[in-house]
Amino acid sequence: MPQPYRRKAPIIMHPEALLKRPFISGLVAQSIASFSRAELAMASLFAVALRVDERIALEIYLGLKDSARNATFDSVIRNRLDADEYKDLSGLRAKLKSLSAWRNSFAHDIWAITPDLREHEICLVDSASAVRWISSLHVHDDEEAVSALVYTEREINEYQQSLEALASDIMRFGKRMIVKYAWPVRPPKPEPPSPGGDTFPRVPEAESLRDAP
Secondary structure (H helix, E strand, O other): OOEEOOOOOOOEEOOOOHHHOHHHHHHHHHHHHHHHHHHHHHHHHHHHHHOOOHHHHHHHHHHOOHHHHHHHHHHHHHHHOOHHHHHHHHHHHHHHHHHHHHHHHHHHOEEEEOOOOOOOEEEEEOHHHHHHHHHHHHHOOOOOOOOEEEEEHHHHHHHHHHHHHHHHHHHHHHHHHHHHHOOOOOOOOOOOOOOOOOOOOOOOOOOOHHHOO
16 A cells, blocks of 8 residues: 655655656556546446447436436346346446545646655655645745655556456456346447338339239
8 A cells, every 4th residue: 555755855746757757657547547448337337227328328327426326226227137246246336436536546636756766656645735735835935745645666556457357347247247138239220211211111122023023
């Protein structure tokens, strides 16, 4: 687990902090991408269960707050699965929820470095602490101390691998449910109208009068 930064060197919050740690910056980008893949896999399962277009399901899924999303899963999907399957799904959703805090920190907090960090370490300053620090400069013309966590390459790599494994587990679960319950992946597209404008099915034309009934 990341540890609080307790050394005395100044914490440098700069847009180029991640560039100073190129391997870590790659892991951070992969972590955020892996979380998106896991969340979209869950949204895809949501779409399959609702039997609606994936784009509509994604808007609904991302637009719901956690409580409303939980209620929707309980009311819609629970009735379509047996008890063990719903337990497995609930476990996957719980893992996604627990990993979301890391993703949000990686995306919204401030990366920083200090002169005494080792090459495989980087600091992450929580956004609230960063806001207080910026306000102290504007109002008091004096820097307020910031709280930061020290992350290592190994910790970020383990988090990214956990997310990638979770995304794969969610996709495998969704595929298993589609096969078992024959859930349609998407609603069938209606047949386009004929060139003449009528909506009746067209009878294939006979190649010759001899072939006509």
